[in-house]
Amino acid sequence: MTLLSVQDLKLEYDGRTILDGVSFDLAQGELKVIMGPSGSGKSTLLRCLNRLTMPNGGRVVFEGRDVLGPDVDERALRQRIGFVFQNFALYRHLTALQNVTLALRHLRRMPAAEADERALRQLARMDMQAHAHKYPAQLSGGQKQRVAIARALAMDPAVLFFDEPTSALDPLMSREVVNILHQLRDERVSMLCVTHDLYLARAAGGRVMFLDQGRIHAEGEVDELFGPNADPRIRAFFHQELQQAQAAQPISPAQPISPAQPMDGAQPVDPSGPAGSPER
Amino acid sequence: MSFLQILLQLTGGVGYTIMVTVACSLTGVVVGLGVAMLSRLGASWLSAVLGAFTFIFRAVPVLVLLFIVFFGLPNAGLRVPPLVAMMLSLGVIAGAYLAEVFRGAFDSVDASEVLAAEAMGLSRFQILRLIEIPQMLRFAVPGMINEFTTVLKYSPFAYTVGIPDVMKEAMSLSATTLRGVEIYLAVGIIYFLIYKLLVTGVWALEKRTRIPGLTG
Amino acid sequence: MISFLAQMLEYWPQVLSGLGNTLLLAAVISVTGLVGGVVVFYLAISGGPLRRRLTEGYISFFIGTPLIVLLFLMYYGLPQWGPKLTPFTVAVIGFTLNVAAYNARYLMTAFRGLDPDELQAARAQGFSDMQVFQLVILPQVMRLSVPALTNQVILNLKDSSIAFLIQYAEFFAQMQDLAIRSFRFLDAYLVAGAVYLALVSVVVVAARWLERRYVLPGVRRAR
Ligand SMILES: Nc1ncnc2c1ncn2[C@@H]1O[C@H](COP(=O)(O)OP(=O)(O)O)[C@@H](O)[C@H]1O
Ligand SMILES: [Mg+2]
Numbered sequence: 094m095t096l097l098s099v100q101d102l103k104l105e106y107d108g109r110t111i112l113d114g115v116s117f118d119l120a121q122g123e124l125k126v127i128m129g130p131s132g133s134g135k136s137t138l139l140r141c142l143n144r145l146t147m148p149n150g151g152r153v154v155f156e157g158r159d160v161l162g163p164d165v166d167e168r169a170l171r172q173r174i175g176f177v178f179q180n181f182a183l184y185r186h187l188t189a190l191q192n193v194t195l196a197l198r199h200l201r202r203m204p205a206a207e208a209d210e211r212a213l214r215q216l217a218r219m220d221m222q223a224h225a226h227k228y229p230a231q232l233s234g235g236q237k238q239r240v241a242i243a244r245a246l247a248m249d250p251a252v253l254f255f256d257e258p259t260s261a262l263d264p265l266m267s268r269e270v271v272n273i274l275h276q277l278r279d280e281r282v283s284m285l286c287v288t289h290d291l292y293l294a295r296a297a298g299g300r301v302m303f304l305d306q307g308r309i310h311a312e313g314e315v316d317e318l319f320g321p322n323a324d325p326r327i328r329a330f331f332h333q334e335l336q337q338a339q340a341a342q343p344i345s346p347a348q349p350i351s352p353a354q355p356m357d358g359a360q361p362v363d364p365s366g367p368a369g370s371p372e373r
Numbered sequence: 374m375s376f377l378q379i380l381l382q383l384t385g386g387v388g389y390t391i392m393v394t395v396a397c398s399l400t401g402v403v404v405g406l407g408v409a410m411l412s413r414l415g416a417s418w419l420s421a422v423l424g425a426f427t428f429i430f431r432a433v434p435v436l437v438l439l440f441i442v443f444f445g446l447p448n449a450g451l452r453v454p455p456l457v458a459m460m461l462s463l464g465v466i467a468g469a470y471l472a473e474v475f476r477g478a479f480d481s482v483d484a485s486e487v488l489a490a491e492a493m494g495l496s497r498f499q500i501l502r503l504i505e506i507p508q509m510l511r512f513a514v515p516g517m518i519n520e521f522t523t524v525l526k527y528s529p530f531a532y533t534v535g536i537p538d539v540m541k542e543a544m545s546l547s548a549t550t551l552r553g554v555e556i557y558l559a560v561g562i563i564y565f566l567i568y569k570l571l572v573t574g575v576w577a578l579e580k581r582t583r584i585p586g587l588t589g
Numbered sequence: 590m591i592s593f594l595a596q597m598l599e600y601w602p603q604v605l606s607g608l609g610n611t612l613l614l615a616a617v618i619s620v621t622g623l624v625g626g627v628v629v630f631y632l633a634i635s636g637g638p639l640r641r642r643l644t645e646g647y648i649s650f651f652i653g654t655p656l657i658v659l660l661f662l663m664y665y666g667l668p669q670w671g672p673k674l675t676p677f678t679v680a681v682i683g684f685t686l687n688v689a690a691y692n693a694r695y696l697m698t699a700f701r702g703l704d705p706d707e708l709q710a711a712r713a714q715g716f717s718d719m720q721v722f723q724l725v726i727l728p729q730v731m732r733l734s735v736p737a738l739t740n741q742v743i744l745n746l747k748d749s750s751i752a753f754l755i756q757y758a759e760f761f762a763q764m765q766d767l768a769i770r771s772f773r774f775l776d777a778y779l780v781a782g783a784v785y786l787a788l789v790s791v792v793v794v795a796a797r798w799l800e801r802r803y804v805l806p807g808v809r810r811a812r
Contacts, residue, residue: 145492171494182489185587186508196493199503230586248493432789433782434747436754437761441782444768445775526655533754540657553666561654561662568653 094121095154096252096283102141102151104134104307111137112148113307119252122281124274128294129304130330135287136179138304139254142285143174156251172200175245179257181237183229189216189240190225193247200248215243219273235266242273246282253277255286259293271296291334295319303327374550379559382546386539387563393528393538394567396456397464398521404468409475410501423472430469435527438462443534455534467524474516478509511588514579518572525568539563593776600767607763608784614677614759615746618684622745623738625685626692630730631722633693634700644693651690657751659683664755676757684745691741692734699733700726735803739796743789750785760784 097119104112111134119125129135140146142153144160144167153160160170183192193212197203203211216222219239229237238258245253255274259267267290274297277284288294294301295315302312303324311324318327408427412420430438443458453461482505490500529540543560547553597604633644663679674682703726711725712718731738753762761781768777 143492145488168494168496171492174492176489176492178485178489178492180485182483182485184486184490184504184508185483186504186511186584195503196495199499200494228585228587230584429786432743432747432786434750434761434785436750437778437782437785440765441775441778445778448773448775522652526653529655529657540655540661543658543661547665551669553669554662555666557658557662557666560658561650564654564658565650 095119096121096123096156097142097285098152098154099142100152100154102138102148102153104137104141104146104148111307112141112151114151115304115307115309116151117302117309117312119283119285122278122283124278124284124286124297124299126294126297126299126301127285127287127304127309128291128301129287129289130333131289133289133304134307135289135304136256139176139256139285139287142254143171143176168200172196172248173251175242175248175250175253177238177241177245177253177255177258180261181229181234181241183232183237183240183244185229188226188228189221189232189243192229192240193244196244196248212243212247215247216240218246219243233266234262235269238262238266238270239273252283252285255284255288257288257290258286259288259290264292267293268296274298289334291331303330305330374552376555376559379546379552379556380563383539383542383556383559383563386537386542387567389531389536389538390525390528390540390564390567393456393459393463393531393536394521394525394571396460397467397524397528400460400464401467401471401520401524402517404465405471405475408468408472409479410506412472412476413479413505414497414501427469427472430466431473433466435463435466436530436533438466439530439534455531455536458534459528459531459536463524463527463530467520470523471513471517471520474513474520475509478512478516479505481512482508508587511579511582511584514575514588518575521571521575522568525564525571590776590779593771593773593780596771596773597767597777597780600763603763604760604767607758607760610677610758611746611749611760612788614680614684614749614752614757615742617681618688618749619742619745621681621685622688622692622741625689626696627727629689629693630696630700633697634726635718635722648690648694648697651687652694656683656687656748657754659686660751660755676752676755679755680749680752680757684748688741688745691744692738695734695737695741696730698737699730702733703729732803735800736796739792739799742796743792746788746792747785 095118099118100116102112102115103110115134115138117125117127127135127138137146141148142155142160144165148161151161155170156173159165183189184195187195190209190212193215194203194205194208197208197211198205201208213222213225216225216239219242221236221239221243224232224236224240229240232240238261242253258270258274262270271293274284274286278298284299286293286297286299298315300312301315301318303310303318303326305326310326311318318324319331323331408423412423415423439458439462442453442461443455446453486504487500490504495503528538531538532541532544535541539560543556547556550556629644629647633641633648636644660679660683663674663683664676667674708721708725711721716724749759750761752759753765756762764777764781768774771777
């Protein structure tokens with residue numbers, strides 16, 4: 094069953110075309126990855142889907158209803174979509190727990206005790222209950238990410254949007270994010286994940302779309318997209334990313350990342366992952 | 374008359390000095406918050422009007438505005454009680470300065486948090502109340518302390534409209550005893566102690582509501 | 590209002606001399622306050638801990654006590670011991686002590702933002718402490734403080750009206766005089782307010798120009 098359907102989405106900004114006719118569907122319980130270089134319009138695309146930005150043309154249908162119409166209840170729509178931002182965007186003046194309860198208290202009008210209980214359950218689901226009373230500044234990047242996900246999940250959204258969930262994390266923590274995505278996928282949470290991180294795009298294990306210059310150039314299973322017959326644009330992007338990755342840090346021989354040799358999705362949980370010491 | 378006796382004599386006015394300072398500071402916070410919030414939420418023409426308001430009230434001397442309100446308005450048939458006159462002059466001017474402090478503090482609120490709150494489905498007003506104002510007020514503490522200090526330092530103008538504050542007490546005392554140097558030295562010390570109390574108090578309050586990692 | 594302005598024209602020389610006195614006082618204390626601020630700043634950062642404590646105490650005391658108290662002490666109090674200073678002298682001394690404290694604080698704030706390595710480097714090159722102060726510290730700190738220092742000039746201009754309370758015949762005192770003679774208090778004070786607004790606007794424009802010219806590129810502003 095189709096949960097979200099996007100047809101021919103267009104957006105211009107100051108005469109520049111940012112989105113140039115994007116179309117795709119997301120089924121109930123599906124995890125879909127949109128991959129593309131920086132500046133290709135990924136964040137903008139996500140923002141158009143919950144009306145944080147209004148596109149100039151096209152159609153978006155979510156849960157059977159037109160999203161872009163004139164009399165859509167914008168705030169009700171947004172409450173159905175969990176959004177996990179690139180830099181987590183946790184509210185810095187609230188504890189992890191308060192970050193999660195905020196929407197429950199003020200949008201669901203839930204009594205404090207009930208909201209706390211529910212929030213603690215979500216934090217436990219992300220293995221963060223021990224840190225419930227810490228402030229964002231006292232959490233590591235990976236921990237913040239988990240709180241941000243718990244915050245999004247607490248409202249029982251129909252779908253989760255991830256904007257570059259690994260870009261602010263180190264490689265070990267990126268692997269943790271992949272594990273979380275797999276956990277949520279196994280729980281049949283619908284997810285749309287946008288990233289320029291090749292590792293994430295491949296390891297997530299969903300269908301992957303390649304967005305470049307506001308257009309989707311290819312869509313397919315991981316292996317097709319990354320295989321020897323890949324779209325030349327993808328190859329070029331791949332090449333560039335790989336060079337950057339190699340320049341940034343030597344890749345361990347145990348985990349080769351190369352276009353010719355697709356990598357397994359699941360990775361072992363690293364014990365020194367997000368539960369470790371907070372970055373300071 | 375010993376220095377200690379002078380000090381004791383003057384403390385009769387301390388209550389009024391504190392009352393004027395607190396009343397004008399509160400006026401300033403209310404006006405400043407109102408202006409900063411309206412220019413954050415309102416249309417651009419409204420921000421322009423509010424910008425003109427803050428410019429004008431930061432350009433006119435406190436004493437001049439106080440005289441306009443207290444001695445001038447009766448010409449237009451409007452009689453204003455002394456404390457209200459202080460609030461409408463010193464308080465509103467403090468409000469204009471605080472509006473700038475708050476505007477700057479609002480700009481320190483992370484835009485991505487506001488966006489995340491929007492994406493959550495919170496209304497604009499909820500975002501202001503739940504995210505922006507709680508953070509902004511904490512960022513604004515140093516600026517607020519500066520402004521409250523300024524209010525305290527201009528509060529002696531209250532004597533010109535007949536409020537029996539420390540300054541007024543000192544003037545009558547020096548008229549009868551002719552010991553101006555000791556008296557005004559004592560006044561200076563009293564104001565300095567009130568200032569220290571005020572600064573320590575506000576920082577203590579800040580410390581109690583401090584959030585790790587939010588401010589410096 | 591029109592008739593008041595006509596009346597004001599009659600007393601034009603008096604009003605004008607008041608305006609002149611206001612500008613004179615504001616200009617003098619802006620200069621002496623700046624020089625005093627630099628001196629206090631130098632004393633604060635160059636000596637041992639005792640001197641630093643003393644200068645910090647000075648800054649804190651003058652920031653924490655009303656200027657008017659100091660002016661009254663000198664003008665109404667001192668004559669009991671002999672010297673009767675003129676209102677202008679009292680105003681210049683009082684304002685200078687006060688403004689210097691504020692300016693020193695702005696300079697201290699800017700100083701804390703400097704890169705300590707840079708000062709170390711200057712010392713390593715063989716410059717004396719005084720040379721480091723003159724050649725490295727002061728030029729940067731002054732530029733960083735341009736917005737705060739020009740703002741202080743605006744405060745000086747406005748606060749010069751306080752001198753009217755010690756009988757200095759500045760602009761507001763003359764307008765007060767006019768108000769009493771004409772019984773047009775509201776008109777007189779409104780005109781006074783408008784004149785201060787105009788004067789401040791001129792300083793603001795000049796300050797913007799100065800800022801554009803002297804603020805170091807790529808350096809955060811002192812606040
Ligand atoms: N608010 C904005 N104002 C101007 N240009 C924008 C804005 N948001 C995005 N853009 C432009 O839109 C393009 C896509 O941006 P974005 O969606 O952030 O890309 P991505 O997330 O894929 O890196 C970029 O070229 C960017 O410069
Ligand atoms: Mg992006």
